Amino acid sequence: MCTTCSRPSDVTIINTVGTFISTKQSCFHCMYSQVWSSQSKINRIPAGNLLLSAAISFSGSLYTKVLRLMKSMNVLMIGESTFQEHATMYQHPVIWNVWQSQQQQLISQLRDMQGSLVIGGDGRANTPGHCAKYGQYTMMELRLNKIADFQLVQSNEVGGSNLMETEGLVRAVEQLKTDDLEVGVIVTDRHPQIQKWLREELPSVTHYYDMWQKDIHENHSPLYQMCHHRPSNKQWMKQSSKACEELVSLIETKRLLKDMSKLSPLHQTSSVEAFHSVVLQFAPKLLTFGYKGMLARVCLASMHYNENQDRLQAHNKQDKAIYTLKYPKLKRGGHTVQKRKQDATFEYVDELMPKVFEDPRQYWEVWDQIIASPSLVL
Structure with a gap:
């Protein structure tokens, strides 16, 4: 109805851009007309489209998957090229800016702590198998359980995927030195190249191996002298069999016996493994991303982990602790009882969103300083 003469009027669609729609209302009785838009624009970009692409990324x-959801609801959606343009111009520079800001706060906190850093380090490949494109090396301060630094290495930078983990460690250590942070203890797996590099380049750093990857039943610590489970009476193999001889020869190797003395007595890298499972939520291994896209997604995973790493156990309305049942594959139908944590928070998204609607050019210069490696040649 015409807002002037209250008579029927004609409404036509002028334009649609993703979630944006504009219409024109024309009254042929009083000749009144007006143009209506479903949302405002920011730098000539519909605000709803920018908000949607940011929400997808963050x-x-x-x-x-979001496109499939919107099509199922018959809702207009931005195109993939538009989404990628928004990510390049707005989201990725903003993510990097907020991550760097949060890291500076963490670095200040680490400098104020007593003693040198206790670091847990581990590498992660972005794809299954031995032909990964990216290698991510994570350094976590194990006392705070927060990501101190991570490095993303592309395989053609170092001559092969098997060299990415060591290169990631080297870059992470250099970054910590640049931040004027001193590493006192580092806990890693038994990677031979990492052992050699730490032994030669950082002789003053105490290097431990992760006990989580070993099976020790006695002399855990002065408090717990042995495991609480009952000893197994099951005969796995005969003492004189070939299989038993091979097993004994493996267990009694000099390298293994030497490494046993370097198992970490306190801190382990299980928290680093937990963080890597969080990265899977932002960058699934079955998908490939560009270098800067992958870097932005790991930054998001790091912010999410650092914000939620110290969640307490959830309680119901009667203030009773809540537990949940898990059914791991190794239990073959059996279950384990675990504490249910409080719901995760996403305050980092509240920090990211307002910056998306600011002038993105203030973040471009720093983001453009990151040089992506050349694409892999197949």
Whole structure:
């Protein structure tokens, strides 16, 4: 109805851009007309489209799945090229800016702590198998359980995927030195190249191996002298068998016996493994991303982990602790009882969103200083 003469009027669609729609209302009785838009624009970009693309990225979602959802609801959606343009111009520079800001706060906190850093380090490949494109090396301060630094290495930078983990460690150590942070203890797996590099380049750093990857039943610590489970009476193999001889020869190797003395007595890298499982939510291994896209997603995972790493156990309305049942594959139908933690928070998204609607050019210069490695030649 015409807002002037209250008579029927004609409404036509002028334009649609993703979630944006504009219409024109024309009254042929009093000749009144007006143009209506469903949302405002920021730098000539519909605000709803920019908000949608930011929400997809910041939540760790995938464009293709969101597109399928919107099509199922028959709701207009931005195109993939538009989404990628928004990510390049707005989201990725903002993510890097907020991550660097949070890291500076963490670095200040680490400098104020007593003693040198206790670091847990581990590498992660972005794809299954031995032909990964990216290698991510994570350094976590184990006393705070927060990501002190991570490095993303592309395989053609170092001559092969088997060299990415060591290179990631080297870069992470250099970054900590640049931040004027001193590493006192580092806990890693038994990677031979990492052992050699730490032994030669950082002789003053105490290097421990992760006990989580070993099976020790006695002399855990002065408090717990042995495991609480009952000893197994099951005969796995005969003492005189070939299999038993091979097992004994493996267990009694000089390298293994030597490494046993370097197992970490306190801190382990299980928290680093937990963080790597969080990265899977933002960057699934079955998908490939560009270097800067992968870097931005690991930054998001790091911010999410650092914010939620110290969640307490959840309680119901009667203030009773809540537990949940898990059914791991190794239990073959059996279950384990675990504490249910409080719901995760996403305050880092509240920090990211307002910056998306600011002038993005203030973040471009720093983001453009990151030089992506050349694409892999197949």
